[in-house]
Amino acid sequence: xxxxxxxxxxxxxxxxxxxxxxxxxxxxxxxxxxxxxxxxxxxxxxxxxxxxxxxxxxxxxxxxxxxxxxxxxxxxxxxxxxxxxxxxxxxxxxxxxxxxxxxxxxxxxxxxxxxxxxxxxxxxxxxxxxxxxxxxxxxxxxxxxxxxxxxxxxxxxxxxxxxxxxxxxxxxxxxxxxxxxxxxxxxxxxxxxxxxxxxxxxxxxxxxxxxxxxxxxxxxxxxxxxxxxxxxxxxxxxxxxxxxxxxxxxxxxxxxxxxxxxxxxxxx
Numbered sequence: 475x476x477x478x479x480x481x482x483x484x485x486x487x488x489x490x491x492x493x494x495x496x497x498x499x500x501x502x503x504x505x506x507x508x509x510x511x512x513x514x515x516x517x518x519x520x521x522x523x524x525x526x527x528x529x530x531x532x533x534x535x536x537x538x539x540x541x542x543x544x545x546x547x548x549x550x551x552x553x554x555x556x557x558x559x560x561x562x563x564x565x566x567x568x569x570x571x572x573x574x575x576x577x578x579x580x581x582x583x584x585x586x587x588x589x590x591x592x593x594x595x596x597x598x599x600x601x602x603x604x605x606x607x608x609x610x611x612x613x614x615x616x617x618x619x620x621x622x623x624x625x626x627x628x629x630x631x632x633x634x635x636x637x638x639x640x641x642x643x644x645x646x647x648x649x650x651x652x653x654x655x656x657x658x659x660x661x662x663x664x665x666x667x668x669x670x671x672x673x674x675x676x677x678x679x680x681x682x683x684x685x686x687x688x689x690x691x692x693x694x695x696x697x698x699x700x701x702x703x704x705x706x707x708x709x710x711x712x713x714x715x716x717x718x719x720x721x722x723x724x725x726x727x728x729x730x731x732x733x734x735x736x737x738x739x740x741x742x
Contacts, residue, residue, distance in 0.1 A: 477569045479529055485572035486526035532573050537737060539578040540564060540674040542606075546586055549605055550597060554666060558632030560589035561673050567623045569679075576619065583608065584616040592628045632678070633669050636687035637662065644701060647709060653701035664694035675733040681726060688723065689730040 527535075540561055547557035563585040568578070583602050590597045603610035621628075641662045648655040668690035672678070677686055688707065695703045707720050 481568070481570060481572040481575070482527070482529045482532055485574035489524060489526050489574070527572075527574055532568075535573050535578060536565075536568060537674065539582045543582055543586060544670060544674070546583070546602070546605055550601075552590070552595060553593075554634040554669070555632060556586070556589045556593050556595055557670070558634060558673055558678070559593060559630050560586040562630045562632070562678055563588060563620065563624060563628075565676075565679055567620055570623055576616070579606075579608070580612045580616050581620060583613050584620050587613050588617065588620060588628065631683045633672070633683040633687040633690065634666065636684045637665050637669060637691060640687055640691055641665075643710075644706065647706055648701055651702065651705065654699070657698055657700045661691070661694055661698055661700045664698060665690045668693050671734055672730060675730075675737040677730045677733045680733075681730060685723065685726050686730060689727040692727050693731065 543560050543564060544557055547560065564578075564582060567576075567581055567585065583606070587597070587599055587602055599610040599613040602608075603613060641658055644653070644658060644661075645655060647653060648658065665687075669686070672686060672690055677689075681689075692703050695701065704720065707723060710716070711718065711720060711723075
């Protein structure tokens with residue numbers, strides 16, 4: 475939250491000083507504000523009439539565009555990995571920038587475009603632009619900006635692969651403990667849907683993918699009753715000689731659930 479506040483404050487100060495929050499990309503790849511107009515001081519009243527967004531306003535916009543990323547990925551039938559990667563790119567980008575500085579409509583699609591590249595699932599910028607009637611050149615124009623903002627660190631990990639690994643492990647657990655093995659496929663599908671909801675919260679930035687996967691599996695299992703989840707978590711901790719306790723993990727799971735509840739308020 476502190477980073478969101480810092481970016482919002484910087485953009486608000488830019489609006490007050492320059493009359494704009496937009497940034498120009500210089501030839502050396504650095505960013506600068508447009509040159510101040512000679513009569514900018516005389517236009518103080520005009521600039522002061524433009525009110526900056528509040529942090530909560532920005533959060534609501536992020537909730538909207540993160541859900542839009544999922545809609546775009548579903549429209550192209552992209553695998554969950556691409557959707558998750560694009561969302562994490564978007565979240566990391568806006569840890570450092572305000573939506574008042576860079577339009578999320580363009581950044582959103584650029585993140586999807588880069589996620590497709592890194593996951594080797596080719597789609598053209600033209601095809602992406604068409605889905606929301608956007609000039610594809612705007613996607614390409616923002617590509618270097620997003621890459622620089624991510625520090626060119628493009629390898630990310632999402633909970634979907636962890637979910638699949640836990641489901642495979644649960645098969646043996648169900649055989650040995652009398653769990654409903656015939657419902658494991660339903661548990662996987664429900665968990666993927668729960669993971670989609672968790673990915674539009676701050677949880678992917680705060681918790682490792684394994685904990686995120688277990689949190690959504692717990693939530694899905696509470697609905698389906700496939701196995702004794704507490705006992706399963708204990709078996710994992712025992713086998714891995716983990717320094718964590720089941721109580722600590724449950725606290726993390728509860729925190730992830732709470733973040734989803736908070737996110738729902740931004741969508742209402």
